[in-house]
Amino acid sequence: MDSRVLQTWELSLWRGTEEGRFASYQVPCRERQTVLDVVTYVQRHIDASVSYRFACRVGMCGSCAMTVNGVPRWTCRTRIAEVAQGNRIAIAPLSHLPVIKDLVCDMSVFFEKWTTAGGAFVPTPGATDNFAHIPPDHAARRAADAAIECIGCGVCYAGCDVVGWRPEYLGPAALNRAWTLVNDARDGAGAERIAAVAGDAGCHACHSQQNCTRHCPKHLNPAASIAGLKRRAAAALWRGGS
Amino acid sequence: MSRAGEARLWLAQRISAGILGVAVVVHLGTIIYAAHVGFSAAAIISRLHDNLLFATFYFVFVAAAAVHAPIGLRAVIAEMTAWRGRSLNVAAVAFALLLFALGAHAVLLLTAGV
Ligand code: SF4
Ligand code: SF4
Ligand code: FES
Numbered sequence: 031m032d033s034r035v036l037q038t039w040e041l042s043l044w045r046g047t048e049e050g051r052f053a054s055y056q057v058p059c060r061e062r063q064t065v066l067d068v069v070t071y072v073q074r075h076i077d078a079s080v081s082y083r084f085a086c087r088v089g090m091c092g093s094c095a096m097t098v099n100g101v102p103r104w105t106c107r108t109r110i111a112e113v114a115q116g117n118r119i120a121i122a123p124l125s126h127l128p129v130i131k132d133l134v135c136d137m138s139v140f141f142e143k144w145t146t147a148g149g150a151f152v153p154t155p156g157a158t159d160n161f162a163h164i165p166p167d168h169a170a171r172r173a174a175d176a177a178i179e180c181i182g183c184g185v186c187y188a189g190c191d192v193v194g195w196r197p198e199y200l201g202p203a204a205l206n207r208a209w210t211l212v213n214d215a216r217d218g219a220g221a222e223r224i225a226a227v228a229g230d231a232g233c234h235a236c237h238s239q240q241n242c243t244r245h246c247p248k249h250l251n252p253a254a255s256i257a258g259l260k261r262r263a264a265a266a267l268w269r270g271g272s
Numbered sequence: 273m274s275r276a277g278e279a280r281l282w283l284a285q286r287i288s289a290g291i292l293g294v295a296v297v298v299h300l301g302t303i304i305y306a307a308h309v310g311f312s313a314a315a316i317i318s319r320l321h322d323n324l325l326f327a328t329f330y331f332v333f334v335a336a337a338a339v340h341a342p343i344g345l346r347a348v349i350a351e352m353t354a355w356r357g358r359s360l361n362v363a364a365v366a367f368a369l370l371l372f373a374l375g376a377h378a379v380l381l382l383t384a385g386v
Binding site for chain 2: 192195196228229230232234235260263264266267
């Protein structure tokens with residue numbers, strides 16, 4: 031049995047909206063406890079008015095992201111023992127998004143940027159007539175595969191300094207999504223999408239310093255996707271496009 | 273800035289960076305060489321005078337710097353302040369022209385005595 035079972039976590043939870051404060055709670059330590067477990071404990075046993083989001087608890091839905099000791103993380107797959115400083119842990123909502131209440135952010139802007147970046151698949155005429163034949167080892171297919179597993183958690187977005195400095199910047203997740211579609215042979219809106227991501231605060235605003243890549247819980251590399259978009263935008267320019 | 277504009281600026285930034293990389297090395301190498309040999313200022317100026325190779329090299333250097341610096345400055349200002357849009361673009365172009373004018377003036381002064 032883990033010796034920590036005998037201890038308690040000294041928890042600071044953000045309470046309020048944009049205006050608010052950290053409130054302190056003590057939560058008993060359990061083995062293999064996740065950050066989400068600890069927040070759930072507070073809500074079920076100490077203060078039922080604590081608001082937070084989760085759904086799947088297994089790293090699929092992307093709804094549980096929070097700032098844990100200053101770092102954006104998916105909380106359902108983060109063991110608290112690995113990120114606590116001693117027995118202290120501070121949990122806040124994600125950065126760069128409006129706070130609705132406590133640990134719940136308004137994700138609208140985040141997903142609106144996916145739309146702005148051409149995040150919707152646009153089938154080519156006739157694409158629905160038959161299955162597209164795309165060999166598994168095709169270069170574009172591999173590029174799309176490497177970026178496709180995004181769960182839309184917003185961790186990269188919260189970890190990106192440029193989003194903080196230029197709120198209109200499309201951000202790593204939306205651009206990563208655009209990159210998967212740019213590499214999708216079945217998609218018919220390639221030129222429009224390149225034009226959409228190469229706008230004023232699009233892919234060219236990225237510094238390529240890879241905070242997004244460092245924090246992405248799915249180990250995706252949005253920075254590489256964005257670099258790919260920059261190359262495509264340059265190639266489009268070369269061909270006299272957009 | 274138009275959409276192709278950002279891609280164009282990005283390309284210009286990278287091409288000018290490549291030129292600056294080479295130019296700075298050549299420039300520093302020349303300075304170190306001149307200091308090492310112990311040339312006087314008068315000796316250096318007399319060598320630069322009517323030297324088409326030097327004039328061309330430094331014009332390219334100045335042009336690359338005048339392209340590179342304002343693009344970077346524009347990005348930094350957009351990140352660090354609320355200033356963006358058309359007036360920022362105009363200011364960046366003005367800064368580019370100023371850099372080019374100052375640089376070109378210095379090059380002409382040294383190589384052509386103008
Ligand atoms: S690499 Fe680009 S998208 Fe990723 S964190 Fe840095 S600026 Fe943001
Ligand atoms: S790229 Fe990674 S960090 Fe960003 S939203 Fe997708 S899964 Fe989350
Ligand atoms: S609760 Fe679904 S990813 Fe964490």
